[in-house]
Amino acid sequence: MDIDFAPEDQAFRDEVRSFIEENYPKHLAGVDRGELSKEDFLAWHKILAKKGWAAPSWPEEFGGTGWTVTQKYIWNEESATFGTIPPLPFGIAMLGPVIYSFGNQEQKDWVLPGILSGDTWWCQGYSEPGAGSDLAGLKTKAELDGDEYVVNGHKIWTTLAQHADWMFCLVRTSSDGKPQEGISFLLIDMNTPGIEVKPIITIDGGHEVNEVFLTDVRVPAKNLVGEQDKGWTIAKFLLGNERSGIAGVARSKKAIDRLRDIARAELEDGAPLLDSADFARKISELEIDLTALEYTELRTLASESKGRGPGPESSILKIKGTEIQQRITELTMEAVGNYASPWVPQLDRGDNYRSIGPDYAEGVSQGYFNNRKTSIYGGSNEIQRNIIAKMVLGL
Amino acid sequence: MDFSFTEEQTLLRNMVQSFVQDNYDFDSRMKIVRSEEGMSREIWGQFAELGLLAAPFSEEMGGLDGGPIETMVIMEELGRGLVVEPYLPTIVLCGGILSRHASDAQKETHLPGIIGGEDVWALAYAEPQSRFNPADVLTSAKADGDGYVLNGTKAVVAAAPWANKLIVSARISGDQRDSDGLGLFIVEKSASGIATQDYPTVDGNRASEVTLENVAVGADALIGAAGNGLALLEEALDFGIGAVCAEAIGHMKCLNDATVEYCKTRKQFGVPIGSFQVLQHRMVDMFMEYEQSVSMTYMVNMKLTESEAERKKAAAGAKVQIGKSGRFVGQEAVQLHGGMGMTEELNVGHYFKRLTVIDTQFGNVDHHLKRFAAA
Numbered sequence: 001m002d003i004d005f006a007p008e009d010q011a012f013r014d015e016v017r018s019f020i021e022e023n024y025p026k027h028l029a030g031v032d033r034g035e036l037s038k039e040d041f042l043a044w045h046k047i048l049a050k051k052g053w054a055a056p057s058w059p060e061e062f063g064g065t066g067w068t069v070t071q072k073y074i075w076n077e078e079s080a081t082f083g084t085i086p087p088l089p090f091g092i093a094m095l096g097p098v099i100y101s102f103g104n105q106e107q108k109d110w111v112l113p114g115i116l117s118g119d120t121w122w123c124q125g126y127s128e129p130g131a132g133s134d135l136a137g138l139k140t141k142a143e144l145d146g147d148e149y150v151v152n153g154h155k156i157w158t159t160l161a162q163h164a165d166w167m168f169c170l171v172r173t174s175s176d177g178k179p180q181e182g183i184s185f186l187l188i189d190m191n192t193p194g195i196e197v198k199p200i201i202t203i204d205g206g207h208e209v210n211e212v213f214l215t216d217v218r219v220p221a222k223n224l225v226g227e228q229d230k231g232w233t234i235a236k237f238l239l240g241n242e243r244s245g246i247a248g249v250a251r252s253k254k255a256i257d258r259l260r261d262i263a264r265a266e267l268e269d270g271a272p273l274l275d276s277a278d279f280a281r282k283i284s285e286l287e288i289d290l291t292a293l294e295y296t297e298l299r300t301l302a303s304e305s306k307g308r309g310p311g312p313e314s315s316i317l318k319i320k321g322t323e324i325q326q327r328i329t330e331l332t333m334e335a336v337g338n339y340a341s342p343w344v345p346q347l348d349r350g351d352n353y354r355s356i357g358p359d360y361a362e363g364v365s366q367g368y369f370n371n372r373k374t375s376i377y378g379g380s381n382e383i384q385r386n387i388i389a390k391m392v393l394g395l
Numbered sequence: 396m397d398f399s400f401t402e403e404q405t406l407l408r409n410m411v412q413s414f415v416q417d418n419y420d421f422d423s424r425m426k427i428v429r430s431e432e433g434m435s436r437e438i439w440g441q442f443a444e445l446g447l448l449a450a451p452f453s454e455e456m457g458g459l460d461g462g463p464i465e466t467m468v469i470m471e472e473l474g475r476g477l478v479v480e481p482y483l484p485t486i487v488l489c490g491g492i493l494s495r496h497a498s499d500a501q502k503e504t505h506l507p508g509i510i511g512g513e514d515v516w517a518l519a520y521a522e523p524q525s526r527f528n529p530a531d532v533l534t535s536a537k538a539d540g541d542g543y544v545l546n547g548t549k550a551v552v553a554a555a556p557w558a559n560k561l562i563v564s565a566r567i568s569g570d571q572r573d574s575d576g577l578g579l580f581i582v583e584k585s586a587s588g589i590a591t592q593d594y595p596t597v598d599g600n601r602a603s604e605v606t607l608e609n610v611a612v613g614a615d616a617l618i619g620a621a622g623n624g625l626a627l628l629e630e631a632l633d634f635g636i637g638a639v640c641a642e643a644i645g646h647m648k649c650l651n652d653a654t655v656e657y658c659k660t661r662k663q664f665g666v667p668i669g670s671f672q673v674l675q676h677r678m679v680d681m682f683m684e685y686e687q688s689v690s691m692t693y694m695v696n697m698k699l700t701e702s703e704a705e706r707k708k709a710a711a712g713a714k715v716q717i718g719k720s721g722r723f724v725g726q727e728a729v730q731l732h733g734g735m736g737m738t739e740e741l742n743v744g745h746y747f748k749r750l751t752v753i754d755t756q757f758g759n760v761d762h763h764l765k766r767f768a769a770a
Contacts, residue, residue, distance in 0.1 A: 127734070130662075131663075132663065132733050132734065133663050133664075133668075133733070134663035134664045137663065137664070137665075156734065157734050200738055200740075201738070201739040201740070202737045202738060202739060202744075203729075203737055203738065203739055203745075203747070203748060205739070209734075266526070267524055267526065268526050268527075269526075269528055269531065269572060270524075270531075270571070270572065273526075276761075278761050278764075278765075279761070333751075334759060334761075337527065337755065337759075338521050338526070338527075338551040338755065339550070339551065340597075340751075340752075340755055341596040341597050341598065341602065341752050341755065342551065342594050342595075342596055342597075342602065343594070343595050343596055343597040344594050344595065354592065356592065356594055357523065357550065357551075358523075365597045365751070366597075368751070369597070369744075369747075369748065369751075372729050372730070372736075372737060373734075373737050375730060376729075376730065376733050376734060376736075376737065377734075380730075380733065382671075382673060382674070385673075
C-alpha cells in the first residue's frame with residue numbers, strides 16, 4: 001500500500017494547474033454554474049478542446065488524452081480546486097462513450113467531433129412522467145415508417161434542453177416481452193418539427209430542467225444507435241458512467257473550505273462561529289466522512305486502473321457523495337444565520353441592486369434547495385441502495 | 396390534565412380552516428406571493444372581520460380574550476394554508492408586547508388599529524451582527540429632552556415592507572451585549588430618518604433591512620420601563636416560538652398527508668411506490684416526527700404563561716424539536732415526491748421552504764440547545 005503520488009504525477013499536477021490558471025476565462029473565475037449563458041457554459045470547454053483536453057476519459061483514438069487513471073484523478077481534483085465550470089456531462093461523459101462503444105463508423109465520425117469541440121450541445125431524453133426510478137417503464141413511442149422513425153411522447157427533467165441542439169433519447173420500439181426489451185436509443189435533432197421544450201422552474205427559482213414534448217417527430221432511421229429493441233444495454237451502460245463521476249470529492253473539499261471561511265467571518269456573540277465547539281464539530285464530522293469517501297473513491301480507481309470497470313460499488317460513491325454535498329449546503333445555510341432567508345431573483349435585480357447582508361450569504365439557500373435534487377437524480381439514492389443490496393450483497 | 400379543546404376553540408379552528416380552504420388555496424396563495432405587494436390587504440381585512448386580529452387581546456380593549464392556545468389553533472390552520480399575511484409579527488409579536496406591557500394610553504392609541512386591520516406591525520430586533528442573540532444590540536437610543544433619538548441598523552425584519560409601524564429594540568445604556576439597558580420603542584415607519592431596503596424571502600414572505608438615522612421619538616414611544624427591554628423582547632420571542640411551532644405542525648401535517656397520498660398513487664415497477672417497505676418506514680418516521688412536534692407545540696403553548704424559567708426552557712425545547720422535525724419532514728417529503736418535489740409548481744417545496752426558514756427564525760437548533768441547557 002502506498003498513498004503518495006509518484007514524482008511524475010506531481011509534475012503532471014503542476015502542469016495542469018498552471019494551464020488552468022493561465023487559460024481559464026477571467027470573467028468566469030469564481031462563478032457558479034447557476035444561471036449561465038450558453039456561451040459561458042461552453043467557454044472553458046472550447047479552450048480545452050483546442051488543447052486536446054476536453055475528454056480525458058475517452059480512448060486516445062477518439063480524441064482522449066491518454067492519461068493514466070491517476071492523471072485523470074489529478075485533473076479532476078485540480079479543476080475542482082480551481083472551481084472551473086467543467087464541460088457539460090451530456091456529450092463528454094454520457095453520449096461519447098456510448099457512441100464509441102456502440103455506434104457505427106458513420107455515427108462516430110459524425111457525433112464525436114461535435115461533442116469534443118463543444119459545437120453540438122446534447123441533452124438526455126431519459127425520464128418520463130411515468131418512468132422515473134422505473135426507467136424501463138418508458139412509453140415514448142417510435143414507429144418505423146419507411147426510412148424514418150415517427151416519435152411521439154413526453155420526456156421530463158431534461159437538463160438544459162433549452163440550449164440543446166440534439167437529444168439522445170430512449171424510445172419504445174416494441175411492447176413485446178419484458179419492459180426492458182423493446183427500448184431503442186435514438187439521436188434526435190432538436191430543430192425537428194414537432195418538438196416543444198417547456199421550462200420547469202425548481203424550488204430554488206432556477207430554470208435548469210424542462211419537459212420535452214414530441215409530436216410526430218420524424219427521425220432518420222440511421223440515427224438509431226446499436227440495434228433496434230436492444231437499447232436497454234446502452235441505457236444501463238450510460239447510467240453506470242453517469243454514477244462514476246458523481247462523488248464530487250474535490251468539489252466538496254472546496255465547498256468545505258468555503259464553509260469554513262464563512263464560519264470564520266460570521267460572528268456569534270462577538271466571536272467567530274468557527275470557534276463554537278458545536279459548529280466546529282459538525283464541520284469536522286463532514287470532513288471525516290469526506291475523507292472516507294475520498295479513499296473509497298481512490299480504491300475504486302486503483303481497481304479500475306487494474307482493468308476492472310466501475311461495478312455496482314459505484315453506487316456507494318453516488319449515495320455518500322450526494323449526502324455529503326447536501327450536508328455541506330445545509331451547514332453553509334446554517335452558518336449565515338438570519339441572512340439565509342433573503343431572496344432576490346436575478347431577474348428582479350435593478351441596476352441599483354445592493355446585496356443583502358454579507359456577500360457570502362448570497363445564494364446560500366438556493367444552493368441548499370437546489371441540492372436536494374442530488375439524492376433524486378441519476379437513480380435516486382433509494383434505487384442505489386437497491387443496486388447494492390441486489391448486486392453486491394446478493395439479497 | 397386535559398388535552399382537549401374547548402367548544403369555542405374548536406369553533407375557532409373550524410372557522411379559520413374553512414376560511415383558508417375557501418379563500419386561500421395554493422394558486423391564490425402564489426398569486427398573492429407574486430403580486431407587487433406580496434400580501435393581500437383584502438385577506439387581512441377579512442381576518443379583521445372574522446375577529447382573528449382581536450383574538451388574543453382583552454375584552455376591555457375590544458379583543459376576544461384568547462390566550463396562547465387560541466393563537467396556536469389559528470397559527471396551525473394558517474400554516475396549513477401557507478398564509479403569508481403578517482399574523483405572527485403584527486398580532487403575536489408586536490400585539491403581544493403591547494397588550495402585556497404597554498401603558499393604557501399606548502394601548503388606546505395602538506390596539507384599535509391592529510384589531511381593526513388598519514395597521515401592520517413589524518418587530519425590528521435582529522441586527523447584522525447579532526445572529527440569534529436578542530441582547531446583541533448596537534442600535535442606540537439617546538435620551539433627548541423627554542424623548543429619544545435612535546440610530547442603527549435592523550436586519551431581516553419580517554413583514555417590514557408591509558408595516559406602517561415598528562417596534563424597535565435599541566440600547567439606552569450599557570455595552571453591545573449587556574442584558575440590561577435595552578428599550579423597546581414604537582416607531583412610525585414613515586418617521587423621518589428611517590430608510591428600508593425591501594426584499595422577498597425564500598419562504599414567500601417579505602422583509603427589510605431597516606436603517607434608523609437620528610430618528611426622534613417621544614417619551615410615549617418607550618414600552619415599559621427604560622432598560623428593561625430584553626425581558627419583554629425575550630418573552631415576545633418565546634410567544635413567537637409557540638406560534639411558529641403551531642404553524643410548523645400545520646405544514647408537517649400537510650406534507651405528510653400529501654406524501655402518503657402520493658406514494659399510494661404513484662406507480663413504478665407496476666406497483667404503488669408506497670408498497671415498498673423502505674418508503675413505508677420513512678413515512679412512519681415522518682409521522683412520528685410530526686406527533687412529537689405536536690406534543691412539544693402543545694407543551695410550549697401551555698407553558699408560555701408560567702414562570703419565566705419554565706417558559707424559557709419550554710420554548711427552547713420546543714424550538715429544537717420543531718427545527719429538527721421540520722427539517723426531516725420537509726427533506727423527506729421532497730425526496731419521496733421525487734422530481735415533482737423539486738418543482739415550484741407543487742406546494743410541497745413551498746412547505747419545505749417555510750419550514751427551513753422556521754428552523755432559523757428566533758434562533759436555530761444549536762442556539763436553543765444551548766439555551767435549554769442553560770435554563
